[in-house]
Amino acid sequence: MKKISILMFAFVASLCFNACVEDEEPTFVIQEEQSEGPLIVSPAATEVTLNKDLADQQAFTFVWKDAAYNVDTPITYTIEAAASGTNFETPQVAATTNDLFYTWTIGDLNNLAITIGLLPDVESAIQLRVVSSIGTDGGSGIESNVISVVVTPYATVVPVKNLFLVGNSVDTNKDGTANNDDWENGGAMTSTNTYLFRDPDNENVFHFRGYFSTDGGGDEFKLLETQGAWQPQWGLDGGGFTSSDILGGDPGAFKVAATGYYDLTVNIDDLTYSFTPFTITTEPEYTTIGIIGAARTGDDSGWNAPDTDMTQSAFNPHIWYLEGVDLFDGPLKFRHSDDWPGNWGGTTELTGVGITDGDPPAIPVTAGKYDIWFNDLDGRYLLVPVE
Numbered sequence: 152m153k154k155i156s157i158l159m160f161a162f163v164a165s166l167c168f169n170a171c172v173e174d175e176e177p178t179f180v181i182q183e184e185q186s187e188g189p190l191i192v193s194p195a196a197t198e199v200t201l202n203k204d205l206a207d208q209q210a211f212t213f214v215w216k217d218a219a220y221n222v223d224t225p226i227t228y229t230i231e232a233a234a235s236g237t238n239f240e241t242p243q244v245a246a247t248t249n250d251l252f253y254t255w256t257i258g259d260l261n262n263l264a265i266t267i268g269l270l271p272d273v274e275s276a277i278q279l280r281v282v283s284s285i286g287t288d289g290g291s292g293i294e295s296n297v298i299s300v301v302v303t304p305y306a307t308v309v310p311v312k313n314l315f316l317v318g319n320s321v322d323t324n325k326d327g328t329a330n331n332d333d334w335e336n337g338g339a340m341t342s343t344n345t346y347l348f349r350d351p352d353n354e355n356v357f358h359f360r361g362y363f364s365t366d367g368g369g370d371e372f373k374l375l376e377t378q379g380a381w382q383p384q385w386g387l388d389g390g391g392f393t394s395s396d397i398l399g400g401d402p403g404a405f406k407v408a409a410t411g412y413y414d415l416t417v418n419i420d421d422l423t424y425s426f427t428p429f430t431i432t433t434e435p436e437y438t439t440i441g442i443i444g445a446a447r448t449g450d451d452s453g454w455n456a457p458d459t460d461m462t463q464s465a466f467n468p469h470i471w472y473l474e475g476v477d478l479f480d481g482p483l484k485f486r487h488s489d490d491w492p493g494n495w496g497g498t499t500e501l502t503g504v505g506i507t508d509g510d511p512p513a514i515p516v517t518a519g520k521y522d523i524w525f526n527d528l529d530g531r532y533l534l535v536p537v538e
Contacts, residue, residue: 189228189251189281189295190216198301199260206258214252215295218283225249226283229292234267235276235299243267245279264304271306306480308501308517308536312376314357314385314417315344319369320407322466329466330367336375344378345470346524347415348531351499355420360429360528362467363407371404374417385419392417392424412528434528437487440471442523443494444483446516453481458489461525473523475537482513485525485532495530505530 193214201210218226230253231242245263246253255263260277269275281295322328323335323344336344350356363372374385385394386402393402405426407413412431417424441458445451461471485505486494495505497514506512507530514532522535 189218189283189293191279191281191295191298192216194298197298199257201257201261201264201302201305203261203305203307206256206261208257210255210257210260211300212252212254213279213298215281217251218293226285229282229284231280231282232263232267233278234269235278237278239278239280242280258307260300260302261304261307262309264302265307265309269302269304271304274301274303276301306517308519310536311349311354311501312419313346313349313533313535314374314376314419315346315378316359316372317344317375318372318404319367320363320365320372321345322364322464325465327465328367329364329369331369333369336379336381343472343474344375345464345467345472346522346533346535347374347417348524348526348533349502351503353418353420356416356418358529358531359415360526360531361412361415361470363411363413364466365407365410370407372407373402373404385417392422394419397422434469436468437527439489440485440487440525440527441489442473442476442483443486444513444516445481446478446483446514449479449481449518453479453483458486460489461523469526469528471525471527473521475520476523477520478516478518478534480518481516483516484511484513487527495525495532497532500534502533503531505532 191213194211197211199210215228227247227249228251229247230245231239232245233239233242243263243266264275264277265271267277269277276299278297278299280297282292283295284292317323317334317336319331319333320329321333323333325343345361347357347359350358375381376383383394383396384401385392386404387393388398388402395401412429413426414429415424415426439458439460440463441460443454443458445453447453447459448456459473459476461473464470464472484494484496494511495507496511497503497505498512500515500517503514516534520537522537524533524535525531
C-alpha cells in the first residue's frame, strides 16, 4: 500500500511539474554577437522631387534584407527618420511593418520631411534607418545602415490627432442646453462638437477650460478623435484614462460632479488626466470676437477689412468657432469688439496660447481650409485643417 501511495505521489508531482513548465512563456536568450541587423539594399541614396500637385503618386520604395537573430522568431521592423546631421538624436517613427520594404507617396514623404523639421523650399536630406526587434516590447533592437533621401519640401499642414467633446454634460445640439439627448457626433448642421485645444509643445497633450452641466439629467462625457465616428473613443476604466483601442472595448465616461467650469487636461501618450473645478471671477463676456489679418485675403488688405466674426457657443459663452474657412499664407490675430487694442496673437501655427501684452505677434498660417476654435478664458486657439 505504501508503494502505491509513493508511486501516486510521484505521478501527480510529475503532472504538476509538466503543467507548470507548459504554462510558462519560452525564454529566448539573444546573443548580439550571433545576431545580424537588417541591411538596406536599395536605394543606397536618392533624390526625390516633391510636387504638391502629385501628392498621391508614389515617391519611392526602399528595401532591406531580413535581420538574423540566433533564435527563430518573428521580427518587427521600425523605420526611423531624422534630419541629416542630427545623428538620430530624436528620431521620428515613420512606420512599423513586418515586411522587408516600405513605399512612400510624395505627400507622405513631404509630411515626414516637415515633421522632422526640414524647412519648406530648402533642399535638405532625410536620413532613414530600419530597427529590427522581437517580442512585444521592442526588445533586442538592432539598427540597419543609414541611407539619405534629398528633398525640397513644399509648405503644407501635417495632419495631427485632435480630440473633441461628446456627451450629455456638454451641448452638441447648438441649442444652448446639455441633456440626455446630447450624445451626437457627426458634424451635422444641427450639431457641433467642441474641440479640446492641443498643447503647442506636446501634440499628445490637450487642454479645455470650459462649462460642464449636470442639468437636464446628464452628467457624463467622453472624448472622440473623428467627427462622425465613435471609434476610437477616450474615457475612464477603473479610474484610469484610456481608449477603446487600448481596452478592446468602450471605456467608461467622465463624470461631472456639479454644474460649473472645469479645467480638463489629458495626455494620450502617458495616459494621465486631470479634471478640476475652475472658478469664474472677473472674466469678461464678449459680445463679438473675430479674426483679422493678411491670412484672410493673402495681402495686407486683410488687416483693414471688417473682422470675420466668429460664432459664440450658445452653451459656453467663452468658446468661439468658425467652420470651413479658407485662409491664405500669412498672419492673423483674434480680436474682440471689432477694434484695437483688444487682440490675441501668438507665435505657434495651428495651436497655441494667445498673447495679449503690448502688440502681440501675429499667428502664422499656411494656406488651407480650416475650422477655427478660440477660448477667451485662457486664450487658447486651434486651427483644424479640413478637406
